[in-house]
Amino acid sequence: MDHYDYIVIGGGVTGLSFANWIEELGDASVLLLEKEASLGGYCRTVKQDGFVWDYSGHFFHFRHQDIERWLLAKMPEEVIHRVNKRALIRVEGVDVDFPFQKNVHQLSKESCLRCLHDLYHADPKREYRTFKEMVRGKLGDSISDLFLIPYNEKLYACDLDLLDAEAMGRFFPSTNFAETLANSQRPDNRSYNSQFIYPEGGAVAFVNGLASGLKNTEVALDEAAIAIDESSKSVRTEKRQISYGQLVSTMPLPSLLQQCGRNVGSYSWNRVLVFNLGFDSKGLEDVHWMYFPDKSLPFYRVGFYDNILGGDRMSLYVEIGLPSGVGALDVPSHLDSVMVGLKREGIVTSQSLISQHSVVLDPAYVHMTMESERTSATVRDELSCQGIHSVGRYGRWTYCSIEDNIVESKQLANLLEAAREG
Numbered sequence: 050m051d052h053y054d055y056i057v058i059g060g061g062v063t064g065l066s067f068a069n070w071i072e073e074l075g076d077a078s079v080l081l082l083e084k085e086a087s088l089g090g091y092c093r094t095v096k097q098d099g100f101v102w103d104y105s106g107h108f109f110h111f112r113h114q115d116i117e118r119w120l121l122a123k124m125p126e127e128v129i130h131r132v133n134k135r136a137l138i139r140v141e142g143v144d145v146d147f148p149f150q151k152n153v154h155q156l157s158k159e160s161c162l163r164c165l166h167d168l169y170h171a172d173p174k175r176e177y178r179t180f181k182e183m184v185r186g187k188l189g190d191s192i193s194d195l196f197l198i199p200y201n202e203k204l205y206a207c208d209l210d211l212l213d214a215e216a217m218g219r220f221f222p223s224t225n226f227a228e229t230l231a232n233s234q235r236p237d238n239r240s241y242n243s244q245f246i247y248p249e250g251g252a253v254a255f256v257n258g259l260a261s262g263l264k265n266t267e268v269a270l271d272e273a274a275i276a277i278d279e280s281s282k283s284v285r286t287e288k289r290q291i292s293y294g295q296l297v298s299t300m301p302l303p304s305l306l307q308q309c310g311r312n313v314g315s316y317s318w319n320r321v322l323v324f325n326l327g328f329d330s331k332g333l334e335d336v337h338w339m340y341f342p343d344k345s346l347p348f349y350r351v352g353f354y355d356n357i358l359g360g361d362r363m364s365l366y367v368e369i370g371l372p373s374g375v376g377a378l379d380v381p382s383h384l385d386s387v388m389v390g391l392k393r394e395g396i397v398t399s400q401s402l403i404s405q406h407s408v409v410l411d412p413a414y415v416h417m418t419m420e421s422e423r424t425s426a427t428v429r430d431e432l433s434c435q436g437i438h439s440v441g442r443y444g445r446w447t448y449c450s451i452e453d454n455i456v457e458s459k460q461l462a463n464l465l466e467a468a469r470e471g
């Protein structure tokens with residue numbers, strides 16, 4: 050049986066970053082298994098009829114300059130666009146700047162007053178049981194009902210009382226009455242992704258950069274891990290049985306538990322149907338993406354690649370949140386309702402659709418519940434004692450950014466290499 054110091058399951062950003070960090074630290078042997086025919090996971094890109102589309106808009110924002118430099122150094126030839134985000138929320142026919150809760154002064158006078166009244170009377174508690182309670186408790190009913198609750202119900206495709214109050218963590222923009230009032234005079238709409246970078250060649254340019262950094266790692270495409278034997282420390286694929294010193298898995302946590310023959314527990318998530326749509330001429334300008342809480346529209350978000358890359362033809366991604374579950378989707382009928390919605394909202398006017406692509410992300414947004422938080426932490430600890438490390442957005446079962454994935458993989462590589470050498 051072949052043996053490697055590390056077997057990495059998954060060639061998305063997390064798995065590729067981990068392999069890069071390990072190579073930088075020493076000469077350990079690494080095998081990276083990827084079930085698909087290409088690397089990148091959710092950061093793959095489709096190029097079609099002159100349009101550049103991701104699996105869904107993947108924009109890179111950084112809190113750590115060193116991580117951004119590390120990544121960009123791997124792609125010296127790539128043209129990188131630096132963008133100051135302009136995101137809008139369409140509520141009651143008005144386009145409000147993101148974050149909605151700080152810009153309610155842009156609504157009609159009546160709605161603005163209702164939002165401010167409820168925000169003023171909000172009586173935030175220290176702790177909340179659910180996401181829905183947290184939103185109502187901190188921001189009041191009007192802000193919740195106009196945007197935060199219907200929008201997130203469309204996105205997560207579940208009752209928000211299922212989700213933990215901290216389900217969005219640092220990605221949830223908070224405010225209070227004084228801040229919102231001040232924002233109407235001196236706008237400060239900064240958020241975690243106010244500025245982002247995006248390569249001319251799409252998100253896959255980052256993946257290609259990470260892949261080009263690998264010199265000693267063996268990359269096996271089209272080779273899925275199908276079973277893991279914790280006692281013999283080995284992985285079975287359709288082609289072979291391989292043993293490892295440490296296993297780093299980026300597959301969804303429930304799949305890992307199943308492959309280990311462990312109790313899978315109860316995890317839930319949504320799936321997102323993404324349409325990438327190319328048109329023959331330009332549409333709205335000066336906006337990068339828009340949020341749609343209106344439940345009579347099928348999509349929750351529409352993004353404009355052409356306004357990020359500077360194109361002269363409208364190039365959209367359109368996202369629809371759906372419950373997870375088996376069964377094929379009726380993609381053509383979803384596309385018909387998307388086109389009706391885009392026309393109703395004035396996003397498509399005289400343009401003709403000339404190119405299209407769709408993909409389903411499943412899982413897309415995991416449902417972080419109190420139960421999933423507790424059980425995933427416990428089981429990940431147990432697994433790591435067995436030399437199995439479940440990381441990445443779906444391995445941790447969390448809500449995070451690509452940068453978080455890179456930072457996490459660096460920390461894990463440092464820890465494991467220090468232990469191996471010690």
Ligand SMILES: Cc1cc2nc3c(=O)[nH]c(=O)nc-3n(C[C@H](O)[C@H](O)[C@H](O)COP(=O)(O)OP(=O)(O)OC[C@H]3O[C@@H](n4cnc5c(N)ncnc54)[C@H](O)[C@@H]3O)c2cc1C
Pocket residue numbers: 058059060061062063064082083084085088089090091092105106107108109110272273274275299300301321410412413414440441442443444449450451452454
């Ligand atoms: C709709 C949407 C929009 C997003 N937009 C942004 C954004 O703008 N900016 C941002 O920072 N983040 C964004 N994210 C988050 C980002 O996509 C993730 O953080 C990141 O892609 C996760 O990378 P990963 O490697 O952990 O997982 P993945 O990309 O899921 O990679 C896991 C890999 O493992 C492989 N795999 C699975 N099972 C097996 C197996 N049994 N054997 C072998 N291989 C296997 C898969 O094929 C895949 O390639 C978004 C997420 C979603 C859902």
